[in-house]
Each structure stands twice: as C-alpha cells, then as structure tokens.
Amino acid sequence: MEESGVIKKFLYVNRRAPYGSIYALESLEVVLIGAAFEQDVSLAFIDDGVYQLKKNQATDGIGMKNFSPTYNALGDYDISKIYVDKDSLEERGLTLDDLMNLTWEDENDNYAKKPSISLVNSEELAALMEQQDVVLSF
C-alpha cells in the first residue's frame, strides 16, 4: 500500500494478560498487519501485559490457542524495539529470564542476533510515549 513515504513512530501499548480477554491477540494482529506499512514501530508491555511475553505458556487447560510463539516472528517483521516495564515485571514476581528470548537480526552487523526486549522504568516509558506520533493502547 502506497503511503507516499511517510514514516511515523507507532507505539503499541499492551496492558492486559494474554488470555482472559482478546485484546492481546488482536493487538498482535494489528502489529503484524501494520508491519507491512514500514513504519517506525515499538511495542510496550506494561501491567498484566508483561504476561504476554512469558515463556512456556500452556493453554490446553482453557481450550484456547497458545499464540505466544508468534511473538518470536516479530524480529522477522523488523520489529526490534520491545520495551517491558520493569516495575510491572517485579510486581508480578517476574524477571527478564521468565520472558521469551525475542531477537532480531542486525543486517548492519553481519546479521547478528540481538535481543529485542529492553527493560524500562516509568520515566523512560513516559519519554518513549512522548516521542510517538501514534500510540495505540490495547
């Protein structure tokens, strides 16, 4: 789709647990479709949204599809800026090690695999939001 070369900064803010409501899944659908528009995309995970990136999700017991492997594909869509709110993780007894190891390949560094997730505090998150053209909240 032709958008006459406009590149805007898009931030997708994910605030809810992966299951229990459809917001997380439908947010991911927007992110994946949006990737085709070649905008400057960042993702933020705050509050219960941090659970979306939890390792080893198992959904058999609730009869829902485990869509968490899809987050691993974000790197292939050139989405390499994933910010996780440190306080939200800590409040839930989680650390970075509990999250999936999401990576992207840096074409300027011999396609080295680099981690996509950065932990940020609330001041850094606020600054990140301030920089955006479009903030979509899920």
Add this chain to the structure above:
Amino acid sequence: MKLGIMVSEGPYQHQASDSAYNFTKAALEKGHEIFRVFFYHDGVNNATRLTVPPQDDRNVVNRWSELSKQYDLDLVVCIAAAQRRGLLDENEAKRNGKDANNIAEGFRISGLGQLIEAGIQAERLVVFGD
C-alpha cells in the same frame, strides 16, 4: 485538523462508543476533518443494524449511520474482528456461506491496514477504548 478515530468497545456495554460519537460529531461541527472511524475489538458491534434498544434510549448504531450520511464519514469495521463476532456484510455472508448479513448503513468492512493508514494520514489518531 485531520483526525482518525478508533473505537474499541461495543455499544451500550461501554461508554467508549458514545464518547467517540460525541467527539467525532463535535469535531465535524467545528469544521475538522475526520479521515476515518475504525471499529475494532468489540467495537465492531457498533455496526450491526439488528440492535433494538429501548425507545427511550439513544440508538448508538443509527446515530453513527446518520452521522456518516450527513458528513460522508468513512466508518470502517475490521474484517477479522467482525468475522469472529458474527458481523457480516452481503459479500462476506455469501463468501462464508452464511444465511444473513447484519451490517448497518454507512459502515463498510475492511482490513486492519485501514487503521494503520488512518494513523499515517491523520494528524492525530484518537483511541476510544477501555
């Protein structure tokens, strides 16, 4: 100013659609341009013409249809979200072998790219949700 609007919650259940409607109407009356209103999540339910609210209550769906007619407003319903929730236009009903459609006048069903495009084209994208 050129604005994009996103509605993420259903009618009556949540005030998001009322707020989005009031905001959109006020913006149009002030002479602003609304590039598009995009309905996502349960917001797609704002587009069913089969709602029958009590007579002494507002008609959320018809209100959007009327605003669309008056201002040639582009009301777009996300196809993926709509299909999950049983919101179909004539083409989609036929394509999916369903015996009815329920989309209200003034709404059209399209893809998520329409939301991203609204984000790119509009000076501000205003999200009404929970």
